[in-house]
Amino acid sequence: MAAEYAHPEVLVSTDWVEQHRGDPNVRIVESDEDLLLYDQGHIAGAVRIDWVKDLQDQIVRDYINKSAFEELCASKGISNDTTVVFYGDKSNWWACYAFWTFKMYGHADCRVMNGGRKRWELDGRELTRGTEPAYPRGNYTAQEPDPGVRAFRDEVLKHCKANRPLVDVRSVGEYTGEMLHMADYPQEGALRGGHIPGAVSIPWSKAANEDGTFKTKRELEKLYAKENGLSRRGRIIAYCRIGERSSHTWFVLKYLLGYKNVKNYDGSWTEWGNLVGVPVEKGMPEAKPAEEPASAAT
Amino acid sequence: MTSAEPVQLDELVTEFADLEPRERLELLLEYCDNLPKLPPELEAEKAAGMHRVHECQTPVFLWVDLVDGLVRIQADVAPEAPTVKGFVGILVSALSGKPPQAVLAVPTDLLNRLGLVEALGMMRTRGLGAIVHRIREETRRAVAA
Numbered sequence: 001m002a003a004e005y006a007h008p009e010v011l012v013s014t015d016w017v018e019q020h021r022g023d024p025n026v027r028i029v030e031s032d033e034d035l036l037l038y039d040q041g042h043i044a045g046a047v048r049i050d051w052v053k054d055l056q057d058q059i060v061r062d063y064i065n066k067s068a069f070e071e072l073c074a075s076k077g078i079s080n081d082t083t084v085v086f087y088g089d090k091s092n093w094w095a096c097y098a099f100w101t102f103k104m105y106g107h108a109d110c111r112v113m114n115g116g117r118k119r120w121e122l123d124g125r126e127l128t129r130g131t132e133p134a135y136p137r138g139n140y141t142a143q144e145p146d147p148g149v150r151a152f153r154d155e156v157l158k159h160c161k162a163n164r165p166l167v168d169v170r171s172v173g174e175y176t177g178e179m180l181h182m183a184d185y186p187q188e189g190a191l192r193g194g195h196i197p198g199a200v201s202i203p204w205s206k207a208a209n210e211d212g213t214f215k216t217k218r219e220l221e222k223l224y225a226k227e228n229g230l231s232r233r234g235r236i237i238a239y240c241r242i243g244e245r246s247s248h249t250w251f252v253l254k255y256l257l258g259y260k261n262v263k264n265y266d267g268s269w270t271e272w273g274n275l276v277g278v279p280v281e282k283g284m285p286e287a288k289p290a291e292e293p294a295s296a297a298t
Numbered sequence: 299m300t301s302a303e304p305v306q307l308d309e310l311v312t313e314f315a316d317l318e319p320r321e322r323l324e325l326l327l328e329y330c331d332n333l334p335k336l337p338p339e340l341e342a343e344k345a346a347g348m349h350r351v352h353e354c355q356t357p358v359f360l361w362v363d364l365v366d367g368l369v370r371i372q373a374d375v376a377p378e379a380p381t382v383k384g385f386v387g388i389l390v391s392a393l394s395g396k397p398p399q400a401v402l403a404v405p406t407d408l409l410n411r412l413g414l415v416e417a418l419g420m421m422r423t424r425g426l427g428a429i430v431h432r433i434r435e436e437t438r439r440a441v442a443a
Contacts, residue, residue: 036384
């Protein structure tokens with residue numbers, strides 16, 4: 001199945017992970033929303049990378065810097081040539097977020113375990129309790145953050161004014177501005193509801209199956225290209241609320257469908273909905289006349 | 299820790315406060331493991347979606363009533379959210395079996411006092427306050443009934 005994707009090598013099965021658990025060139029990384037999941041049970045040999053404590057700067061709203069990233073990798077036994085396989089809860093939201101962060105610092109071989117924790121558990125595979133394994137220190141030199149994967153607010157504003165494609169991956173209620181956050185999720189402090197003008201609404205969950213795995217290439221192409229007219233060659237920016245769900249969509253567009261130029265706007269709605277003076281649109285856009293873009297052929 | 303022994307809330311706060319952030323998480327996981335299973339007679343109500351705390355991101359179900367004048371809290375939390383389950387475990391240990399006044403006096407910033415905001419990070423803990431509010435609200439209602 002995976003073979004049909006644009007970059008099939010970035011997606012590995014639970015079987016593959018089971019077989020490569022002891023491989024010294026492979027480091028399996030668990031990244032969850034819920035911090036205690038790892039303690040409760042993780043894939044034997046996997047290390048933990050936490051989006052809050054490990055990847056984010058604790059003072060400035062930003063990621064850790066290059067040298068902190070190098071230290072993080074070295075301490076987890078990750079070297080520049082290590083194959084890093086991410087998995088986690090919530091259909092791999094945070095696994096994709098960690099993958100994206102690793103790509104920002106130029107890590108070459110990043111992969112995602114299709115289906116994440118959920119698929120692993122559904123397979124009835126073993127989870128082990130206990131402390132995080134310690135590996136010999138890795139040898140790591142990171143690159144400067146790649147501006148090709150991350151969009152900042154000024155760029156998003158220009159992008160929006162130029163009518164370039166934006167994808168809002170939040171729930172429809174968040175997109176229309178009826179709610180300021182995901183249903184059942186805590187409010188994260190946006191003062192205005194709605195979406196960035198021109199953004200299409202494609203909730204991230206449409207790309208995932210019930211078991212957390214990704215939909216097939218054909219299904220994904222239908223969703224993004226055919227139904228929403230997103231061209232593979234277009235410069236696309238995806239956003240959500242804090243950048244985690246949009247990492248999932250960023251991964252789908254870039255690696256499963258082979259879109260050339262996709263960025264994740266991690267400032268997302270918690271930034272945009274609080275920015276003074278930026279345009280906000282509410283409600284659903286008027287239905288456009290059915291028209292299939294030439295580039296959307298499957 | 300045995301779930302049969304009543305825990306005093308202020309003792310609990312002191313216990314948590316004395317720990318390192320990492321140890322706080324270990325203790326939280328113990329409370330998660332020790333949350334009593336939902337009695338089978340409540341399963342049907344849970345399946346019907348009743349008693350769900352809708353403000354909370356993960357499925358959390360709470361039953362709060364009075365038995366012989368004391369508050370009884372029964373709960374069920376999805377296993378894929380051990381952080382939430384651990385916090386509910388703390389609340390059940392510390393508040394179930396206590397007089398309503400004690401429950402109504404629970405500080406709304408309990409998470410902070412336990413040092414869990416520090417241990418978990420702010421972004422993870424915002425939804426948990428809703429559970430404390432719900433327990434207080436339902437206790438108030440039970441007393442008034």
